[in-house]
Amino acid sequence: MAARSERSRILAWSIRVTGVVQGVGFRPFVYRLATRLGLGGWVLNTEQGVEIVVEGPEPALATFLSELESNPPPAARIASLSVQQTRPIGFAQFTIRESAQGDRPTTRVSPDLATCDACLRELFDPADRRFHYPYINCTNCGPRYSIILSLPYDRPRTTMKDWSLCPDCDREYHDPGDRRFHAQPIACPLCGPQYQLCTATGQLVARGEDAVRLAASWLVAGKILAVKGIGGYHLACDARNAAAVWALRERKFRKEKPFALMVRDLDTAAQLVELDDAASALLGSPARPILLLPARIELPGVAPENRDFGIMLPYAPLHYLLFAFGAPAVLVMTSANRSDEPIAFCDDDAFARLSGIADAFLVGERPIARRIDDSVIRHGPSGSILVRRARGLAPAVVATLPTTRPILAVGADLKNTVTLVVAGQAFVSQHIGDLEHWPVVEAFSTTIRDLCAMYEVNLDEALIVHDAHPEYVSTRLAQELPGTHVAVQHHRAHIASVLAEHECWDDSVVGFAFDGTGYGDDSSIWGGEVFVGSLVGGLRRVASLRPVLLPGGDAAARWPVQAAAGFLAMLPELPDLHASPFAFPKRYDEACTVLRRRVRCHPTTSMGRLFDTVAALCGFTRPITFEGQAAIWLEHLARQAGEVAPYPFPFVNHELDFRPLLAAVIRDRQRGRDIAAIARAFHEAVAHAICSVAAYCREAYGIRHVVLSGGVFQNMLLLTRVQQLLGQTTVWVNRMVPPNDGGISLGQAALAAARDAS
Structure with missing residues (x-):
């Protein structure tokens, strides 16, 4: 009798959920779950997240809460969930209420999501009413952040506000049992935006499916197209058409920086780059990033003197349609801009800035609320x-x-x-x-x-x-x-x-901040710094790279030989660096003159400039054309070599002394040692030096946690070697934001x- 009473006792819970819980099908998921369990109540969006009131028998409520936490919609991310018991009212059913506005919004906006499998099936199903519709989406996929005008996330607050729903879309939008229930970008060919193909002067050539089909054929023919995507325009061309690729470089004023590639599928990607299971999973994740992976073949003009390709899979319905309509299986898909400008995302601006680059424009009619480039991730053993x-x-x-x-x-x-x-x-x-x-x-x-x-x-x-x-x-x-x-x-x-990222506030760490440049406490240019301490207690600088004078300021970051002049001036003797095998240009002499005169010279401890110096000694004596180019070149060179012994890089009086290291590099170059082995020995020297300093801090300060950050630690070879050498030591690096x-x-x-x- 007591057991029966326990089962029939009606309770009511008030539940608040924060996180990525709007625009991802969370409310219909809650509705379907509560309805299936026979519970009453309601759910609504608030500016802080989602609020639920649910009532029914206690066992059903327990099941509801368990499934809410363990099996939310694929794109949802629950940050917090609080439950309070409240008074039962006697709801006859469970309903979805309109969004509530009140305090300052704190709900987490969902990023833009790649097209889901269910929408892809409909996209290519001739019987489906959204067959070949380039704006197909549902609550599990599609644009979010790029179309939101304000919160809460509802259709009138998105760039879809001007498209009225047809009866069929309206029915889906208001049906809690449909996966498009409150999918804010919902549309179809009858009521939604389309794509247009225009000439560079803006003349309309085709609209709808015909526009996408013609665009695919123009890519096959070697044309360069400006293609409007989720967060802005791309410039696209056939990656295997060297003439088209070089024409894009010339028009875009992009001398050597690698182009990103969009490939039709994973099988195509595997022909171009080295793929493991983790890389395949990242490529196919809802974020659909550009992944930097070791190249297996050469594609002229795509990534000059670079051993990696940046690969991504299709993520918008338009991309899938282009490939389905016969576009080349490997497309250059680079941000639509001239070098160093932001990506174009408004149509008028795109035509104004890109008309001298693109042969034609594939223009989507849905406005973009904010420009968003593609994410880029470097993947490796660490x-x-x-x-x-x-x-x-x-x-x-x-x-x-x-x-x-x-x-x-x-x-x-x-x-x-x-x-x-x-x-x-x-x-x-x-x-x-x-x-x-x-x-x-x-x-x-x-x-x-x-x-x-x-x-x-x-x-x-x-x-x-x-x-x-x-x-x-x-x-x-x-x-x-x-x-x-x-x-x-x-x-x-x-x-x-x-x-x-690790939400570590009190624990003491030894932190290595290695990059190209940053303003130091003493007004000098820092870049090879070691700190001990914590967020709460403060971070105290305890060591650094040995300082040098950098001639010419920012220009030294563009000319590796100019940076080298400052470092090499610290050596007691030097060979003729104009002679073989070094062949330093006149720029080096000019930098040395600036050093002698002490004009526009700035003290620095920059590890990034040390990488540039070694790159110059190994043969990179021209100016760089994109940030970090010389260091990237040096790393790719080092990856070609096997295991080698590190060069000497001693830690003396709280300074990493680069002088023995550079002297050894110069001797090996004069002796004809393979430059790949030299580059590898340099990387080993830096990795071992980090470990030496970490060991010193462990003894001197009792610190066992190591933190690595700064642009230098984008170097996957260096990062991997440091983690290997430190072994069981806890090593924290950036994962949620870039180390740069x-x-x-x-x-x-x-x-x-x-x-x-x-």
Whole structure:
């Protein structure tokens, strides 16, 4: 009798769920689950997440909660779930209520998602009413962040607001049992946007399916097309057509930087690059990133002097249709811009900027709310490292910080991102770019306005965090904003970004921040720094690379031989570097003259410039045409060599002394040693030096956790060797944000939050 009473006792629970729970089919999932279990109540979207009131027998409620936590929709990500018992009302059924507005929004916006298998089946089913429709989507897939105008995420607040639903789409949209229930971008050929194919002058050639079919044939014919995607335009051409690829390079003013490739399927990818199971899974994940993988063949013009290809799979219905209609199986699919400009995403701007590059435009009629590049990930034996965090990943929350105060961290000037902290949740923006270019500065300001408007943040109440460099563009722009201003040193922000990801606030670590440049506490150029401490206790600099004078400032980052002049000036004797095998150009002499005169010379501890110096000694004596090119070239060279002994790189008086290392490189070059072996021995030297410093800090400070961050640690060979040599030591690296300056804004926010909380 007691057991029967327990089963029949009606309870009511109030449940609040936060995370990525809007626009991903969460409410219909809750509705179907509650209905199946015979429960009453309701579910609605709020500006903080999803609120549920559910009532019924206690066993059914327990089952409901268990399935809610363990089996949410594929694109949902539950961050928190709280349950409170409430008074039963006697609901006759379970319903979905309209969204509620109230406090400042804190719900997590879903990134844009690749087309799901169910939609793909319909896309190619002649009996389906969305057959060959390039905007097919459902609650499990399709655009999200790129079309949202404001929160909560409902159709009137998206760029689909001007398309009225036809009766069939309206029925699906309002049917809780349909997978398109409240799929905000829902549309079909009768009521939704289409694609148009236009000439470079804007003349309409075809619309609808005919436009996509003709575009595919033009790609086969060797034309260069501007193709509107999810977050902006791509420039596309046949990757196996060398003439088309070189024409694209010439028109885009992109001398050597590799082009990204979109391949028809995994089988095609396996013909081009070395694939393992983990790489295949990443390529096919809903984020659909560009994955940097070792190349198996050569494609002239695609990646000059580079041993990796950047590969991605189709992710929008349009891409699948292009391949199905006969487009080449391997397409160059690069951001639609001229070098260093932001990607074009508005139609008028695309025609204005790209008409001299593209032969034709495949224009989608659905507007894009904000530009979003493709995400880029480097994959290797030590896991995956983000190079660029954008489509498919942004603006997902990457950390929870110990603060209730709004924080806006504006990042660095290169590879800029911004981080907005709302109720402790750190939303990191998509990749914005390099702020030395005015169009990127405009994109930077737009992104800040966009995020603050979306989350209703009043900057008067916020902490505004910027780099300590007084002449950074981001610093100047931050100081023009209202709020309380906080400066954070660049390399501490690198280490803090890793600690924020791991939500490690009190544990002491030894942190290695290796990159090209950053403003130091002593106003010199840092870049080879070692810190000990914690987020709460502070990060104290305890070691660095031995400082040198860098001639010419920023120009030294563009000319490896100019950087080399500063490092080699520290050696007691040098051979004739103009002679074989070095063949240094006149630029080296000019840099040496600047050094002798002490004009425009700046002290530096830059590990990035040390990599450039060794690259120059190994033969990279020309200027670079994209950031990090010489170091990438050196790493790819080293990957061709087998195991070698490291060059000497001693740690003396809290400094890593590069002089014995460079002297050994010069001797080996003079003796004719293979440059791949030299490059490998240099990488081994850096890896062993890191381990030596870590061992010193373990003994001196009792610290066992090692943190690695900064652009140098995008080097997969170096990263893998350090992790191998450190063995059982805990090594933390960036996984949620890039180790390069794309992660700086998160680190700035974390340090500001820690200070504000203390």
